[in-house]
Amino acid sequence: MTELGTTTARSAPSAATAADASAVSLHGVTKRFPGGKGTQPVVAVDDIDLDIVDGEFFSLLGPSGCGKTTTLRMVAGFEYPSAGSIRIFGEEVGLKPPNRRPVNTVFQSYALFPHMTVEQNIAFGLEMKDVSRKEIAQRVGEVIELVQLQGREKSKPRHLSGGQQQRVALARALVNRPKVLLLDEPLGALDLKLRQAMQVELKQMQEHVGITFVYVTHDQEEALTMSDRIAVMDGGQLLQVGTPEEIYDHPRTRFVADFIGETNLLEAVVVDGTTATLTDGTRVRVDNGQTSGTTVTLAIRPEKLGLRHIDSERNAALDAVTGRVERVTFLGNAIAYEVRVGQAQAFDLEVRQGNAPGIEHFAVGDEVRVRWVPSSASVLED
Amino acid sequence: MSLVDTTGAGPSLAEDSVARPRRTVDRILAGNAWLVFAFLYLPILVLIALSFNDNTRVGVWTEFSFRWYGEMFGHTRIMSALRTSILVALMSTAVSTVLGTAAALSMERFRYRGQRAFDGLLYLPVIIPDITMAVMLLLFFVQAFDIVLLVTGVGLSRGVGTITLAHIAFNISFVALVVRARLAGLDSRLEEAAADLYASRWQAFRRVTLPLIAPGVAGGALLALTLSLDDVVIAEFVSGAGTTTLPVYVFGAVRRGVSPLINAVSVLMLVGSILLVVGALAISRRRVET
Amino acid sequence: MSTIVTPPDLDEQPARPGRLPPGLEVKAEKAASRRGLFIGLPAYVYLILFFALPLAIVVVYSFATRSVTGLTVLGDWNLRSYGRLTDPLVLRIAWRSTWIATFTTVVSLVVAYPFAYYLATRPPKVRAILLVLVMIPFWSNFLARTFAWRLLLSSDGPFVRLMEFVGYTDLRLLFTPTAVVLGLVYGYLPFMILPLYASIERLDHSLVEAARDLYASGWEAFRKVTWPLTLPGVIAGSILVFIPSFGAYVTPEILGGTGTTMLGNYIGRQFVGTASDWPFGSALSVAILFVMTIAAMAYFRSGGKNL
Numbered sequence: 015m016t017e018l019g020t021t022t023a024r025s026a027p028s029a030a031t032a033a034d035a036s037a038v039s040l041h042g043v044t045k046r047f048p049g050g051k052g053t054q055p056v057v058a059v060d061d062i063d064l065d066i067v068d069g070e071f072f073s074l075l076g077p078s079g080c081g082k083t084t085t086l087r088m089v090a091g092f093e094y095p096s097a098g099s100i101r102i103f104g105e106e107v108g109l110k111p112p113n114r115r116p117v118n119t120v121f122q123s124y125a126l127f128p129h130m131t132v133e134q135n136i137a138f139g140l141e142m143k144d145v146s147r148k149e150i151a152q153r154v155g156e157v158i159e160l161v162q163l164q165g166r167e168k169s170k171p172r173h174l175s176g177g178q179q180q181r182v183a184l185a186r187a188l189v190n191r192p193k194v195l196l197l198d199e200p201l202g203a204l205d206l207k208l209r210q211a212m213q214v215e216l217k218q219m220q221e222h223v224g225i226t227f228v229y230v231t232h233d234q235e236e237a238l239t240m241s242d243r244i245a246v247m248d249g250g251q252l253l254q255v256g257t258p259e260e261i262y263d264h265p266r267t268r269f270v271a272d273f274i275g276e277t278n279l280l281e282a283v284v285v286d287g288t289t290a291t292l293t294d295g296t297r298v299r300v301d302n303g304q305t306s307g308t309t310v311t312l313a314i315r316p317e318k319l320g321l322r323h324i325d326s327e328r329n330a331a332l333d334a335v336t337g338r339v340e341r342v343t344f345l346g347n348a349i350a351y352e353v354r355v356g357q358a359q360a361f362d363l364e365v366r367q368g369n370a371p372g373i374e375h376f377a378v379g380d381e382v383r384v385r386w387v388p389s390s391a392s393v394l395e396d
Numbered sequence: 397m398s399l400v401d402t403t404g405a406g407p408s409l410a411e412d413s414v415a416r417p418r419r420t421v422d423r424i425l426a427g428n429a430w431l432v433f434a435f436l437y438l439p440i441l442v443l444i445a446l447s448f449n450d451n452t453r454v455g456v457w458t459e460f461s462f463r464w465y466g467e468m469f470g471h472t473r474i475m476s477a478l479r480t481s482i483l484v485a486l487m488s489t490a491v492s493t494v495l496g497t498a499a500a501l502s503m504e505r506f507r508y509r510g511q512r513a514f515d516g517l518l519y520l521p522v523i524i525p526d527i528t529m530a531v532m533l534l535l536f537f538v539q540a541f542d543i544v545l546l547v548t549g550v551g552l553s554r555g556v557g558t559i560t561l562a563h564i565a566f567n568i569s570f571v572a573l574v575v576r577a578r579l580a581g582l583d584s585r586l587e588e589a590a591a592d593l594y595a596s597r598w599q600a601f602r603r604v605t606l607p608l609i610a611p612g613v614a615g616g617a618l619l620a621l622t623l624s625l626d627d628v629v630i631a632e633f634v635s636g637a638g639t640t641t642l643p644v645y646v647f648g649a650v651r652r653g654v655s656p657l658i659n660a661v662s663v664l665m666l667v668g669s670i671l672l673v674v675g676a677l678a679i680s681r682r683r684v685e686t
Numbered sequence: 687m688s689t690i691v692t693p694p695d696l697d698e699q700p701a702r703p704g705r706l707p708p709g710l711e712v713k714a715e716k717a718a719s720r721r722g723l724f725i726g727l728p729a730y731v732y733l734i735l736f737f738a739l740p741l742a743i744v745v746v747y748s749f750a751t752r753s754v755t756g757l758t759v760l761g762d763w764n765l766r767s768y769g770r771l772t773d774p775l776v777l778r779i780a781w782r783s784t785w786i787a788t789f790t791t792v793v794s795l796v797v798a799y800p801f802a803y804y805l806a807t808r809p810p811k812v813r814a815i816l817l818v819l820v821m822i823p824f825w826s827n828f829l830a831r832t833f834a835w836r837l838l839l840s841s842d843g844p845f846v847r848l849m850e851f852v853g854y855t856d857l858r859l860l861f862t863p864t865a866v867v868l869g870l871v872y873g874y875l876p877f878m879i880l881p882l883y884a885s886i887e888r889l890d891h892s893l894v895e896a897a898r899d900l901y902a903s904g905w906e907a908f909r910k911v912t913w914p915l916t917l918p919g920v921i922a923g924s925i926l927v928f929i930p931s932f933g934a935y936v937t938p939e940i941l942g943g944t945g946t947t948m949l950g951n952y953i954g955r956q957f958v959g960t961a962s963d964w965p966f967g968s969a970l971s972v973a974i975l976f977v978m979t980i981a982a983m984a985y986f987r988s989g990g991k992n993l
């Protein structure tokens with residue numbers, strides 16, 4: 015099999031300058047939709063700056079209605095930005111129609127042409143580009159092999175299963191060797207098992223063809239497992255961009271911490287640059303550079319907390335609070351504890367311990383010490 | 397109103413569902429249904445039967461014969477009216493299908509100022525009574541031809557041209573109505589997908605939109621053809637002394653009194669229109685299967 | 687860099703380098719709007735020329751004067767034709783049109799509702815066939831179908847013969863209001879059946895089951911659940927039958943007599959022969975159009991657009 019797409023995807027566009035090394039770059043992109051009669055316009059995307067590196071698997075993650083689809087549609091050309099600039103490999107595409115952009119889209123509902131066979135669907139883009147019949151046949155054959163649809167070439171889309179339709183949609187886009195592939199919740203319509211299998215397959219395929227993927231999803235787990243980098247969006251704004259580890263381990267805002275995974279949020283008052291006091295009076299270590307006297311929020315993941323008996327010996331390298339187990343939930347691969355800390359201004363901590371031999375179990379009512387590595391507590395910006 | 401939408405099957409009901417009426421009620425409903433079908437079809441069958449009656453008096457049965465059909469085909473005025481009808485129907489259908497489909501696309505796929513006014517203009521011919529439309533067009537042509545005579549000295553007269561123009565006027569609206577229903581059910585993402593795959597606007601229309609709305613366009617064309625062949629009132633008012641359509645001829649003859657010849661002509665119109673629909677249905681059925 | 691990004695006007699808001707100035711999006715949308723209008727334009731121009739303009743001419747004529755010879759004088763504009771709309775004769779004909787149309791609608795509804803219910807509760811295969819059987823008369827030639835009733839009801843026709851045989855002599859059906867109603871019901875029954883069928887078929891039958899579950903009898907379940915939920919279909923069907931019946935022209939002309947003149951026929955008469963009166967006929971047309979438009983708006987309000 016030829017290396018699908020690698021050559022086109024990597025070829026440098028003529029207009030590109032040094033700063034335009036990114037595959038897709040958005041600067042100050044805003045989209046306003048006219049609201050109903052007499053209402054304010056809806057700001058679906060609000061002044062976004064974003065650079066997507068060539069060859070990466072990039073996810074746009076956020077809750078429903080946060081503007082992910084709108085952002086993607088502006089890159090594809092179905093929607094024109096109200097302000098800002100969109101470049102694809104350095105070339106301004108802001109007002110170009112979709113058929114003159116070097117990107118292809120995998121639609122959420124697939125949007126397969128119902129009156130064409132699998133083969134005809136896949137060949138459509140190449141035919142529009144006036145590729146020779148011989149080459150079309152060859153490339154369609156290759157991509158059908160790539161997505162493992164051999165034998166279904168002559169089927170109509172409605173006779174295919176959801177997973178197969180999804181593959182056709184993917185093949186139909188990939189066969190054109192786009193510089194960037196845009197995917198809008200492509201796995202949204204599949205059931206859990208198939209979804210997980212397709213996640214792995216999609217990721218492998220992306221690595222194989224080397225094309226930049228811009229992937230829209232509201233499923234945080236999907237984004238974490240597949241992406242090289244993630245952009246978290248809410249209310250039309252970009253909240254944080256980073257690798258899955260950065261986003262998960264060091265969320266910058268309350269929203270990001272809350273939206274991705276589970277988290278404990280602790281109020282603390284900064285004492286000096288490196289320490290703060292929790293509401294129960296415990297002193298903990300925080301990142302450098304906090305203004306004394308301000309109230310900050312610490313975010314810490316349940317699985318980064320450890321449980322010990324209250325009379326076990328203290329480790330000076332770790333921060334710790336003491337409390338009482340309020341509830342125990344058996345999760346199979348782990349055990350979740352709810353620990354009440356403090357007296358007057360008590361707060362609850364969710365602690366998760368693996369269910370492995372050698373890890374001590376606790377019961378409701380046990381007095382415990384909850385401890386953590388100081389760097390695993392992030393100070394939020396809001 | 398579309399012919400194509402009639403076979404849409406909803407969720408089927410289980411035999412023992414309470415939603416299905418009880419036995420006695422069911423019987424009454426079934427009885428009513430058969431009566432309705434008898435009501436719909438018996439007159440047609442009687443008409444067909446009587447058209448083969450040899451007697452000059454319509455109500456008195458003598459013997460089976462093709463006499464009136466023979467006379468019909470030899471009757472020059474009837475044959476010329478038939479030709480006019482077919483000509484008008486074909487021309488008005490062709491023009492109104494193109495214009496109506498374009499109007500439907502414009503209404504369903506775009507937003508622009510004044511659209512609501514055009515929407516109203518597009519609906520009015522559907523709801524307006526035939527007689528009002530007939531009167532409107534009569535006055536219009538009289539007035540227009542007066543002006544043409546005054547300005548150019550050319551005397552125009554009403555005939556095939558005016559009937560065709562009038563039929564296009566109402567057929568545009570009916571075609572647009574049917575095609576719009578089809579377009580509304582079509583996912584606009586498909587057109588976006590075509591554009592995404594490098595299709596120009598024309599290519600996206602030609603390769604994706606048109607094939608998908610084709611049943612609606614065909615249904616609209618069939619409706620236009622049927623309405624044109626059905627029309628009596630408007631054609632009566634805008635036709636001239638020399639040329640009439642077949643329905644106008646029949647209508648005039650019936651007003652003077654029934655005759656077995658008119659029976660035969662009526663059967664011709666009836667069977668012609670039924671064959672048209674059944675043929676269209678069969679074709680669409682075959683299309684669906686392949 | 688492509689030319690489209692060159693800002694045409696930077697006075698308002700200086701754009702940062704490489705940015706699209708605000709407003710270009712609006713321009714692109716305007717271009718799309720223009721294209722949409724352009725596509726529809728041939729049809730709109732046609733309808734303006736051959737529909738709106740004729741309509742305007744009728745309105746103009748309705749204010750004109752009829753000369754003694756029957757010709758129309760375009761001048762001496764007046765409201766006399768509208769004044770005549772309240773003549774006893776006109777009112778009598780309008781009243782007759784109204785009750786004939788109402789009667790036709792009621793009869794159609796009573797016949798069509800159980801029929802549509804029966805249709806909607808058949809298994810899908812049967813349903814499809816029965817629907818086609820309803821559609822065929824609907825699509826076949828209206829004049830010929832009306833003419834068939836002329837034969838059926840005539841004094842030596844099969845219907846009267848049958849009645850005579852049973853013992854009713856001197857039965858006269860043709861040229862009566864009954865014949866007109868019968869002809870109209872026959873002509874427009876499918877208009878009633880189809881929306882009714884659509885609304886009954888769309889009905890979620892688990893709602894009826896829920897009602898039965900909550901101790902409603904079959905009749906109560908119908909009255910409290912089925913009927914209210916299918917009311918849009920009833921309204922749509924009724925308006926679809928009422929409108930053409932009210933403006934009927936062909937049916938009363940063929941099946942009716944001197945005592946069954948309806949508004950349509952009366953209007954038609956103002957435009958032919960020596961007794962013609964175009965201004966008055968125009969005023970009548972404007973009036974009937976007014977009534978129809980109101981009825982049609984009621985129809986669209988009832989959500990019956992998607993027949």
Ligand SMILES: Nc1ncnc2c1ncn2[C@@H]1O[C@H](COP(=O)(O)OP(=O)(O)OP(=O)(O)O)[C@@H](O)[C@H]1O
Nearest residue numbers: 047048056058077078079080081082083084085232
């Ligand atoms: N064509 C439009 N007209 C008006 N408002 C729109 C339009 N498209 C999107 N919006 C609004 O813009 C906002 C963002 O929509 P968008 O579809 O981008 O959200 P999303 O993040 O993709 O959500 P989801 O996960 O539900 O798909 C929403 O409030 C939506 O209502």
Ligand SMILES: [Mg+2]
Nearest residue numbers: 082083084198
């Ligand atoms: Mg979306």
